[in-house]
Amino acid sequence: MSYVTPKDFATQMIDAGESKIFMSTKDTLIRAYMAGAILALAAAFAVTIAVQTGEFLIGAILFPVGFCMIYLMGFDLLTGVFTLCPLALIDRRPGVTVGGILRNWGLVFVGNFAGAMTVAVFMAIIFTFGFSEAPNAVGQKIGHIGEGRTIGYAAHGLPGMLTLFIRAVMCNWMVSTGVVSAMMSNSVSGKVIAMWMPILVFFYMGFEHSVVNMFLFPSGIMLGGQFTWLDYLLWNEIPTVLGNLVGGLTFVGAMIYATHYKTSPKRTPIVSEKSGVMAAAE
Numbered sequence: 001m002s003y004v005t006p007k008d009f010a011t012q013m014i015d016a017g018e019s020k021i022f023m024s025t026k027d028t029l030i031r032a033y034m035a036g037a038i039l040a041l042a043a044a045f046a047v048t049i050a051v052q053t054g055e056f057l058i059g060a061i062l063f064p065v066g067f068c069m070i071y072l073m074g075f076d077l078l079t080g081v082f083t084l085c086p087l088a089l090i091d092r093r094p095g096v097t098v099g100g101i102l103r104n105w106g107l108v109f110v111g112n113f114a115g116a117m118t119v120a121v122f123m124a125i126i127f128t129f130g131f132s133e134a135p136n137a138v139g140q141k142i143g144h145i146g147e148g149r150t151i152g153y154a155a156h157g158l159p160g161m162l163t164l165f166i167r168a169v170m171c172n173w174m175v176s177t178g179v180v181s182a183m184m185s186n187s188v189s190g191k192v193i194a195m196w197m198p199i200l201v202f203f204y205m206g207f208e209h210s211v212v213n214m215f216l217f218p219s220g221i222m223l224g225g226q227f228t229w230l231d232y233l234l235w236n237e238i239p240t241v242l243g244n245l246v247g248g249l250t251f252v253g254a255m256i257y258a259t260h261y262k263t264s265p266k267r268t269p270i271v272s273e274k275s276g277v278m279a280a281a282e
Helices: 006-021 025-053 056-062 064-072 078-090 098-128 137-148 158-181 188-204 210-222 229-261
Strands: 268-271 278-281
Touching: 006 078, 006 098, 006 229, 025 056, 025 064, 025 098, 025 137, 025 210, 056 064, 056 188, 064 158, 064 188, 078 098, 078 158, 078 210, 078 229, 098 137, 098 210, 137 210, 158 188, 158 229, 210 229
Parallel strands: none
Antiparallel strands: 268 278
């Protein structure tokens, strides 16, 4: 499967982050729009499977198909650029600035949201026959998901907010691992297998993904979920974005950069003259 070593894909991560920062506005928006739309469709697909089979695990197993499509086609999710772009700044790549990173994040957020909202509207039309009747079973489920993961958190106050934030951190720990995993192989099959595993974990564990939620919650509101846009923004999207940023950058980007790109010198072996036993000097 043409395995790429960690040292080599660490360099690829920084190169990718630099490339995204300098990408044109048009290309950034289009790629983000398509990523948001595809991931939203994958989420609708997974929920449909879970409702029709009664087994959420089956939906989780098949959900990563959307993620794989996104990265094989070169599209961008907010969770991915959270991890990759700052590495170019840390590595002091010429011309990379905080402003450039924030510009990329802002454009990707807008593109992801627009793509997810497009699919949310389309699926709401499908689930209700053009808003002419009550939502079907899948539509009702999406509405209930939105209630539980907004006002459900709010009912617990600060502990609920902490739980939401940690779920978002854990989410992008796994999702960004999937982003990086795509760089571990030069073959399509290798990339897909490597990406599939961490994405399955994130989805089945119910972690909070900012782009998936850009579909689930607006769609839930359209489908009659008993929560508001303010509930969605304050008790899900904003804390989820912040948690995704912390999780991806801290536990994936910074860790791989620190140990595989900026590798520390190896310890020097020392042989004791008396015993002949080897030790290591720092």
